[in-house]
Amino acid sequence: METYLEKLLSQIRCKKARPYIAEEIRDHIECQIADNLSEGMTSEEAEKNAVTDMGDPVEVGISLDRIHKPKIAWKLLVIVGILSLLGILIQQSILRQPGYQELETWRQEVYRYTTEGFVSAVAIGFLLMCVIYFLDYTVIAKYSRFIGGAILILGGLRVAGFGGLDVDGIGNWIGFGRLRVAVTSLMMFYVPIYGAILYKYRDGGVSALCRAILWLILPVFITSRIPSLGVAVIMMVSMLIELTVAVWKGWFQLPVKKTIIGMWLLFTAGPVLVLTAMYALHMLEAYQEARIRSYLSHSGDANYMMAMLHKFNENILLWGNSGKDVVGGLPEFNQDYIFSYILNSYGLLAGIFVAAILAALVVFLFGASVRQKNELGMVMGFGCGMIILLNISLNFAGMLGWIPLTSTFLPFLSFGRNNILLCYALVGIILSIYRYKDVYPKKFKASQVSLKKTITLNLNMK
Incomplete structure (x- = not known):
């Protein structure tokens, strides 16, 4: 034999x-x-x-x-390539807008710097994507608790005021000198890591589920104290989806439907009650309370920004420049509001094209996860997809004035070095998952990430 x-x-x-x-x-x-x-x-x-x-x-x-040979997700690479090229062209086009020459000199230098930084971030991001792709997602999963713990420690240190830089009262950066990283981007990378942490608790009972929930609550709490409530909500929903999939797949020896209903009640009604209590007891940051009052009263800065976005989103041409001074009139138009810039600079058809490419990206990410035979890869893939999907959805909804504005970005298009690197890292994980979709079996042993269990052979053995 x-x-x-x-x-x-x-x-x-x-x-x-x-x-x-x-x-x-x-x-x-x-x-x-x-x-x-x-x-x-x-x-x-x-x-x-x-x-x-x-x-x-x-x-x-x-x-x-x-x-059982490795596969390459060529369609995903094409989509990412198109988005990367679009991002570079869109950011470069800012320097050729009529309104750019009318800006103060210092603002022109800022946008020139961010444009150059965008190109370098794309190049570094592509290398990061390749490294993660060849590293193999099971290696990341093997050290998931160590990686997740390190992210929590860095986030906790930033909340405590160590090794970071505050910008407008928000402690978004951690590091020393020029070696700094956006804590919000780092915390969002925690989401696919959480999927691997969940896998280590499979076949457990109530105790295992409680520990899994603790791994969910800690990063959400830390992110909310940075403070970045928008990113905290994105993380909570994304990880709750991962946990729901895990329970649905029978990872925990618990009643499936009752457990899922209980989790969603806990994480939907609970945060609303806590936020209401914190607001009533003045436990939130001053700017957060002001923003909530602004939303409730339809006045203040938040309402002003929504009104401004409505103004810029009116009378968009089917094709071509709308003639509105987006560069001079809309703050952060190359970041949070990049889609409004696209609509006003190139027209509705350009916006539809960009939205279609982003939709194709999301469809492929979730399609690769759903069709994944290995359950570890499936849950980690869902985590990557949820981060991309929620940022796109909330960015569009906020830009169109459907929901209060929050800190989001359009993957591969918005400026923000750390968010760009995050997108490439998430795609790298998906590429690695897709690469080994016909290699790894459905289940791994809890004691090791890559293990020997059952594998179905699609051929006649006799």
């Missing part, structure tokens, strides 16, 4: 697939040996006949090699 396996596995080029294929073939041969023994064969005859029934090891190995 071992000689047969050795010849068969020598045909498999993907080394990561060999342990799983070997175990499945060995299990199949052993089952056949047991059947042969029950029919009265000797041990030697039973093993010889079982191996013979498997077929020629070279032919079987070649067939398995075709099935």
Whole structure:
């Protein structure tokens, strides 16, 4: 049997697939040996006949090699390439807008700097995406609790006032000197890591679920204290979706429907009650209370920004420049409000094209996750997809005035070095998941991320 396996596995080029294929073939041969023994064969005859029934090891190995070879998500790479090119062109176009020459000199320098920074961020992001792709998502999952713990520690240190820089009362940056990272981007990267942490608690009961919920609550609390309530909501919803999928897939030995209903009640009604209490007891930051009052009274800065966006979104041409001074009149038009800039600079058709490309990105991200055989990859993929989807959705909704404005971005299009790197990192994880979709089995053992469990062979073994 071992000689047969050795010849068969020598045909498999993907080394990561060999342990799983070997175990499945060995299990199949052993089952056949047991059947042969029950029919009265000797041990030697039973093993010889079982191996013979498997077929020629070279032919079987070649067939398995075709099935279990790594895949490349070319469609996703094309979509990301288009968005990357669009982002560079859109940011570069700012320097050629009529309103740009009328800005103060210092503002012109700022936009020139951000434009150059966007190109460098795209280049670095592409390299980061490749590193994560070749690293293999199971390696990230193996050290998920260590990575997640490190992110929580950095976020906690920033909330405590260490190693960071406050901008307008918001402690969004952590680091020293020029080595700084946006805490909100770092915390959003925690979401797919959370999916891997969940996997380590599979087959557990109430205790395991409570620990999984604790891993969810801590980053949301830290992010809300940065403070960034918008990102905290994005994280909470994204991780709650991951946890729901995990429960639905039977990762926890608990009643599925009751557990899911209880979780959603806890994380929907609970935060509303807590936020209301904090507002009533004046436990929020001063600017947060002012923003809530502004929303409730339809006045103040928040209402002013919504009114301004409505003004810029009116009378958009089907194609071409609307003639409105977006560059001089709309703050952060190259970041939070980049879609309004696109509509006013190039027209409605350009906006529809951009929205269609972003929609294709989201569809592929979730499609790759849903069709993923391995459950670890599926949940991590859902986490990546949720971060992209919620940022796009909330950005569009805020820009159109449907919801109060919050801190979001359009993936690959909005300026923001750390958010750009985040997008490429998330895509890198999805590419890695897709690469091994026909390599890894459905389940891994809890003790190790890459393990030997069952793998279904899509060929006739006899």
